[in-house]
Amino acid sequence: MSLFSKNFFYLILRFFPVLLLFFLVLGDFTFSFHAKKLVTFNLVYVVIYFWVLKKPEMMSYGLVFLAGIINDIVTGFPIGISSIDYLFLCGIASYIRNITLRSSLINDWLAFIPAVLIVNSTHYAILNIFFNIEINHYYLLLSSIFTFCLYPLVGIIFNQIFNLINPRSND
Numbered sequence: 001m002s003l004f005s006k007n008f009f010y011l012i013l014r015f016f017p018v019l020l021l022f023f024l025v026l027g028d029f030t031f032s033f034h035a036k037k038l039v040t041f042n043l044v045y046v047v048i049y050f051w052v053l054k055k056p057e058m059m060s061y062g063l064v065f066l067a068g069i070i071n072d073i074v075t076g077f078p079i080g081i082s083s084i085d086y087l088f089l090c091g092i093a094s095y096i097r098n099i100t101l102r103s104s105l106i107n108d109w110l111a112f113i114p115a116v117l118i119v120n121s122t123h124y125a126i127l128n129i130f131f132n133i134e135i136n137h138y139y140l141l142l143s144s145i146f147t148f149c150l151y152p153l154v155g156i157i158f159n160q161i162f163n164l165i166n167p168r169s170n171d
Contacts, residue, residue, distance in 0.1 A: 010165075013161060013164055013165050014058075014165060015058075016161055016165075017047060017051040017055075017058050017059050017158075018058065018059065018063055020047055021044065021047050021048065021059070021063070021064075021067050022067060022070070024043055024044050024047065025044060025067045025068075025070050025071045025074065026070060026074065028071075028074045028075055039142070039146055040139070040142060040143050040146060041143060041146040041147040041149075041150050042116075042143060042147045043147075043150070043154070044067075044071070044086070045089060045115075045116060045119065045147055046147065046150060046151055046154050046155075047154075048064060048086055048089050048090060048093070049089055049092075049093050049112055049115060049151075050108070050151075050154070050155060050158050051158070052064075052089075052090045052093040052094060052097075053093040053096060053097050053103070053108055054103070054158075054162055055162065055165075055166070056093075056094065056097070059090075061087060061090055064083075064086045064087060064090055065083045065086070065087060067082075067083075067086060068080070068081075068082035068083030068084070068085065068086040068087070069082070069083055071086075077127075078130075078131055081123065081126060081127065082123075084122075084123075084126070085119050085122065085123045088118070088119055088122060089115060089119050092111075092114075092115040092118065092119070093115065096108070096111045096115075105152060105155050105156070105159065108151075108155065109148075109151050109152055109155065112148060112151050113148055116144050116147050116148055117144055120140055120143065120144050121140075124140055
């Protein structure tokens with residue numbers, strides 16, 4: 001029985017990023033902690049960026065695309081908008097992973113600034129240009145700032161989970 005519980009725990013940890021991504025997307029969690037949406041952030045961006053950067057084989061692009069389609073259905077956006085955003089974020093994270101010699105939380109966090117700004121800007125530009133949906137620039141800026149500020153806290157938690165999934169050997 002102990003072997004089963006150990007394997008089950010490892011299996012849950014192994015698929016944690018994907019389970020968390022689909023939980024956040026299916027639940028349509030809008031993280032706003034103020035009546036006027038002064039404190040809001042996008043945790044899905046943090047999940048995608050971190051796991052594509054650290055362990056891309058766990059967060060495949062097909063699953064990210066599917067999560068974007070599901071997010072569009074749940075939130076009522078035109079189909080494909082979130083998928084474009086998420087895949088664009090995956091591309092930026094892959095580029096950062098390839099040019100970085102030694103990854104650290106601070107380096108990843110600093111590279112997350114332009115990633116969030118680029119993805120949020122293209123998201124709202126596509127909505128405004130092609131679908132004539134109004135853009136609230138103040139909300140966009142606050143969401144970008146708080147998503148950026150959340151990354152180190154979530155990154156520390158995800159690093160602990162990453163270390164549980166991939167224990168370092170002393171070879």
